[in-house]
Amino acid sequence: xxxxxxxxxxxxxxxxxxxxxxxxxxxxxxxxxxxxxxxxxxxxxxxxxxxxxxxxxxxxxxxxxxxxxxxxxxxxxxxxxxxxxxxxxxxxxxxxxxxxxxxxxxxxxxxxxxxxxxxxxxxxxxxxxxxxxxxxxxxxxxxxxxxxxxxxxxxxxxxxxxxxxxxxxxxxxxxxxxxxxxxxxxxxxxxxxxxxxxxxxxxxxxxxxxxxxxxxxxxxxxxxxxxxxxxxxxxxxxxxxxxxxxxxxxxx
Amino acid sequence: xxxxxxxxxxxxxxxxxxxxxxxxxxxxxxxxxxxxxxxxxxxxxxxxxxxxxxxxxxxxxxxxxxxxxxxxxxxxxxxxxxxxxxxxxxxxxxxxxxxxxxxxxxxxxxxxxxxxxxxxxxxxxxxxxxxxxxxxxxxxxxxxxxxxxxxxxxxxxxxxxxxxxxxxxxxxxxxxxxxxxxxxxxxxxxxxxxxxxxxxxxxxxxxxxxxxxxxxxxxxxxxxxxxxxxxxx
Numbered sequence: 001x002x003x004x005x006x007x008x009x010x011x012x013x014x015x016x017x018x019x020x021x022x023x024x025x026x027x028x029x030x031x032x033x034x035x036x037x038x039x040x041x042x043x044x045x046x047x048x049x050x051x052x053x054x055x056x057x058x059x060x061x062x063x064x065x066x067x068x069x070x071x072x073x074x075x076x077x078x079x080x081x082x083x084x085x086x087x088x089x090x091x092x093x094x095x096x097x098x099x100x101x102x103x104x105x106x107x108x109x110x111x112x113x114x115x116x117x118x119x120x121x122x123x124x125x126x127x128x129x130x131x132x133x134x135x136x137x138x139x140x141x142x143x144x145x146x147x148x149x150x151x152x153x154x155x156x157x158x159x160x161x162x163x164x165x166x167x168x169x170x171x172x173x174x175x176x177x178x179x180x181x182x183x184x185x186x187x188x189x190x191x192x193x194x195x196x197x198x199x200x201x202x203x204x205x206x207x208x209x210x211x212x213x214x215x216x217x218x219x220x221x222x223x224x225x226x227x228x229x230x231x232x233x234x235x236x237x238x239x240x241x242x243x244x245x246x247x248x249x250x251x252x
Numbered sequence: 253x254x255x256x257x258x259x260x261x262x263x264x265x266x267x268x269x270x271x272x273x274x275x276x277x278x279x280x281x282x283x284x285x286x287x288x289x290x291x292x293x294x295x296x297x298x299x300x301x302x303x304x305x306x307x308x309x310x311x312x313x314x315x316x317x318x319x320x321x322x323x324x325x326x327x328x329x330x331x332x333x334x335x336x337x338x339x340x341x342x343x344x345x346x347x348x349x350x351x352x353x354x355x356x357x358x359x360x361x362x363x364x365x366x367x368x369x370x371x372x373x374x375x376x377x378x379x380x381x382x383x384x385x386x387x388x389x390x391x392x393x394x395x396x397x398x399x400x401x402x403x404x405x406x407x408x409x410x411x412x413x414x415x416x417x418x419x420x421x422x423x424x425x426x427x428x429x430x431x432x433x434x435x436x437x438x439x440x441x442x443x444x445x446x447x448x449x450x451x452x453x454x455x456x457x458x459x460x461x462x463x464x465x466x467x468x469x470x471x472x473x474x475x476x477x478x479x480x481x482x483x484x485x
Binding site: 147149150152153154155156157158159160167168171172 | 294297299324325326328330331332333334335336338340341342351352353395399
């Protein structure tokens, strides 16, 4: 009991520091400013754009990321592939944005997509690249945890590899995939650095909530705070929903 | 001879090579841990694409590496019960039993029949984690038996049971196997699992077959310390 109190004391500074943004946001909230935030012309388009692009990004990440995670989870892949997955997590988002911008210049690697720069598509591209590792890592771990004997038994019971994947591997990995979806979605929603480089900060086109908060802050801190709280509530709602889904699947 | 297999499979620097034949319904496969027993079963099942050789079940050729013939797992008509039993944890007993069967009246009839024959009717709505070890064992064996496979592969089917449960499942399995003329390969570390049948035994050590014979022959002339200990157990 005594030692537990000592440990709690040692853990407290870190935990308090982690809680600071949320507590500070609520403490600094100015309810009087909420109506002016509500009426602010940037807020509604930014929230709509954030939800649209982040959901779109997560769908792209799930469709492209699930086979990739499954492939990575089978056998011992070359460590270089793990490095490729981790790269966007260790690179500064601004560097990723710059790299995407250069690739999408008319004579860049993705020159054909040069028309996409400063568009909503570029917002999604930036979010996908930055957020995908947050899905891939837990998804890969979830696929590794599926007992390969179960897949073989499914095959021996008459299922071809594709049907065995959908009837056994995928349902058993689902709780882990859902964790990845939640983390990738949160990362996509918060995306700022890469987005502003490759998609700009155009209201209604590429000005997502984080960019709107940054823009509004220059004129009114209280409105920026209100937008920030709205973003936090949104994130909590979706994470709660995913948590409930995971529990319905039998794993919390 | 109802089936025969000549297989060679490498696992890193470790190679397993063996010739098996099923002139009797049951063939026992024994050997120390790491001798390659499970590797051999998986090669037979067809989940190890590195395995080369020839596998013939009845008149069907399942694999012939020289002719480039490879029948995939799902078409080999083999049933497989791994050490961990292989029950799908996300499916109820009845869905585990009916797994892979087409959704039609014939399958529903087969399921009803199996639930009755294997006395699992009371457990049909349960999930595997809601069953005792012995019940899980019976569900896994029932799922394999109800397919009426051409070859049944049992990898230490009773290794995870306590002694009394093991006795009752052993008797139950012996009854089920003798009621059918089903070609079976069973891996076990316990000679009592084989006693009801006294089948030919194949001893696998270090990836090679070191001895063949029934229990009595192994008792009279054990070729290694492992065999001596196995028959003495």
